[in-house]
Structure formats: C-alpha cells, structure tokens
Amino acid sequence: MQKIIIANLILDPETRTLINQVGEAIILRPLPYNVLVLLLDRKEQSVSRDQLFDGCWEGAVVTDQALTNVISGLRRNFVQLKAVGIEIKTVSKIGYLLTIDAEYPVVAHQEPLNSLLSKKADLNQISELLSNNESKKEVPKQALIRQGILVKPSIASVLVALCLVVTIAVVYWNQTRLSLPHFLMKDNYQHFDINNTDYYLLNKTRKQLDVDLIQSQLESMELAECNAEVYIRIYDSAYEDDTYSLRGFMLSKSSSRNGNYALSQFSHQDLPKIMANALTRAKLICD
Numbered sequence: 016m017q018k019i020i021i022a023n024l025i026l027d028p029e030t031r032t033l034i035n036q037v038g039e040a041i042i043l044r045p046l047p048y049n050v051l052v053l054l055l056d057r058k059e060q061s062v063s064r065d066q067l068f069d070g071c072w073e074g075a076v077v078t079d080q081a082l083t084n085v086i087s088g089l090r091r092n093f094v095q096l097k098a099v100g101i102e103i104k105t106v107s108k109i110g111y112l113l114t115i116d117a118e119y120p121v122v123a124h125q126e127p128l129n130s131l132l133s134k135k136a137d138l139n140q141i142s143e144l145l146s147n148n149e150s151k152k153e154v155p156k157q158a159l160i161r162q163g164i165l166v167k168p169s170i171a172s173v174l175v176a177l178c179l180v181v182t183i184a185v186v187y188w189n190q191t192r193l194s195l196p197h198f199l200m201k202d203n204y205q206h207f208d209i210n211n212t213d214y215y216l217l218n219k220t221r222k223q224l225d226v227d228l229i230q231s232q233l234e235s236m237e238l239a240e241c242n243a244e245v246y247i248r249i250y251d252s253a254y255e256d257d258t259y260s261l262r263g264f265m266l267s268k269s270s271s272r273n274g275n276y277a278l279s280q281f282s283h284q285d286l287p288k289i290m291a292n293a294l295t296r297a298k299l300i301c302d
Contacts, residue, residue, distance in 0.1 A: 018126060021055065021101055021115060022099060023035060023097075023098060023100060024093075024098050024101065026055075028052075031044075031048040034096075035097060039096055039097075041095060041096060047092075050067060050071050053071060054103065056264060057273075059113070061108050061110055061112045062108070063109055064079065064082060064111075068112060071275075081202075100116030101113070101115050102114050108285035110296050201215060201216055205217075207226060207230045209230065209234055209238070212243055212294070213243075213245065214245050214247070215245065215246045215248050215291070217248045219248065219250045219251070220251045220285060221251060229287050233287050238294055240301075241296075241297070241300070242256075242301065243294075243297070243300050245293075247286075248261060249286070250262075257282070260279045261278050261281070262275070262276075265297050266300075274297055274300055276293055
C-alpha cells in the first residue's frame with residue numbers, strides 16, 4: 016500500500032507506523048491509527064465525535080474520555096516526532112479538525128549546522144564591510160571577492176543551480192501528488208462503474224476477489240443512479256477465520272459531500288449487499 020506523506024511525517028498503512036524525516040518511528044495502535052486515518056480522510060474539515068465513534072469504534076458504547084485519550088496520544092506522537100505543519104485542533108461542541116500546512120514538505124536531508132553557521136558568518140562579513148564604508152553604494156566588488164564573499168559564477172555553477180531548481184520542482188510535484196490520502200490513489204484499485212457510480216475495490220485479504228461477479232450482482236439489484244465514487248478497502252478480519260473487515264469512503268462527483276463507513280466482520284458473498292445498502296443510505300451524497 017502506498018505510503019502517505021503528511022507534512023514532515025510519513026505514514027506507512029501496512030505497519031501503522033509514523034516516521035519523521037530523520038528516521039524516528041512510532042507504531043500506532045489500531046484505534047489511534049483508525050482515528051488518524053479518518054481525520055486525514057477529512058482533513059481541513061471538522062469531524063464530529065459521533066462520526067469518529069461510528070467509524071473507529073464501530074458503534075461500541077464508549078465514553079467521550081476514550082476518544083479524548085486517543086487524540087491526546089496522537090498529539091504526543093506528533094511532539095515526539097517533532098512534527099511541523101500538522102495539528103489536530105479541537106472544534107468546540109463538534110469534534111476535531113486535522114490541519115496540514117502545505118509549506119512544510121518532507122525533506123530527506125537537513126543542511127548541516129556548520130554550513131548554516133558559515134552562511135551566517137558570511138552575512139556578518141558583508142555587514143561589516145558595508146558599515147565601514149561611507150557609502151554603501153561605493154563598496155568595491157573586488158573587496159568582497161577578496162574576502163571570499165562574492166564569487167563570479169561560472170557556466171558550470173549556473174548549470175548546477177538550474178538542475179537543482181528543476182530537481183526541487185520535480186520533488187515538490189511528486190510530494191504534492193503523494194500527499195493525497197492513500198484511498199484516493201486509484202491505481203491501487205480494481206475499477207468498474209454502474210449507473211454513473213464508479214466503484215474502486217482494494218483487496219488486502221488472502222482470498223481472491225471476483226470483481227466481475229460483484230459487478231454482476233450489483234447490476235442485478237437495479238440500484239438508483241448515484242453520481243459518486245465509492246472506495247472499498249477489504250482486509251482479513253482480526254476476529255475469526257474466513258471473515259473480513261472493510262473501510263469504505265464515498266465521494267460525490269458534483270459536490271464536496273462525502274462519508275466514511277466501516278465493518279469489522281462479514282463474508283465475501285455478502286459484499287455486494289453491503290455495498291448496495293451503503294449506497295442506499297447515502298442519499299445526500301448521491302443527489
């Protein structure tokens with residue numbers, strides 16, 4: 016499964032691991048991971064406590080303190096990994112909001128401190144030369160060159176700088192593309208469409224998924240038209256053998272409406288019926 020870039024962190028969905036740019040890592044427990052993924056799915060949008068309980072606790076009766084503890088734990092994880100540009104905000108009387116600052120891309124290597132100190136020293140030298148001259152405009156270029164501060168650029172250095180700019184632009188474009196939540200990476204899915212609804216299935220179980228059969232069964236149900244995209248991720252259930260769990264996401268093609276749903280136990284033959292029921296309940300998304 017594609018790794019997700021979140022500000023200066025990387026989330027590995029396969030191992031539920033958060034990694035920072037210097038390689039420090041924290042393995043998230045299932046509940047904090049599910050909460051983080053749900054907030055990430057709805058980033059820059061408020062997610063209510065009820066939505067978090069329904070999506071991550073699957074309807075189990077728990078106290079508000081359970082969710083508060085999970086959010087506090089995720090915030091501590093961000094602090095431990097020295098995260099910048101990402102924050103879980105409390106929205107009064109509603110729930111929580113995940114914000115991500117696009118100005119903080121992932122950086123593979125940090126510039127050594129000695130290099131930064133050297134640049135600071137160069138700036139101090141320039142300032143001293145300027146202050147010792149009666150007119151800043153009269154500072155001789157040769158004096159700066161003798162100090163090693165100004166260097167006449169060569170063709171090679173200009174070409175290197177140009178290549179560096181192009182490389183940075185390419186890396187930034189890739190990071191922008193990879194920063195999309197992994198459930199929107201359509202290349203990972205098997206796809207079919209019925210009645211203007213696009214279905215995307217990602218099978219992470221040990222059993223082969225017969226997509227053609229699922230499509231045929233859905234078509235036989237004669238579902239109402241729904242102008243939406245439906246993403247289904249299927250996993251082996253942690254409860255019993257030969258049972259499966261899923262996470263679903265629906266996205267309207269004509270508006271910003273969307274919704275999440277999860278199921279902890281079902282059998283493969285029940286999948287078309289589960290998908291049809293979810294589509295029937297999502298009237299606001301379909302309209």
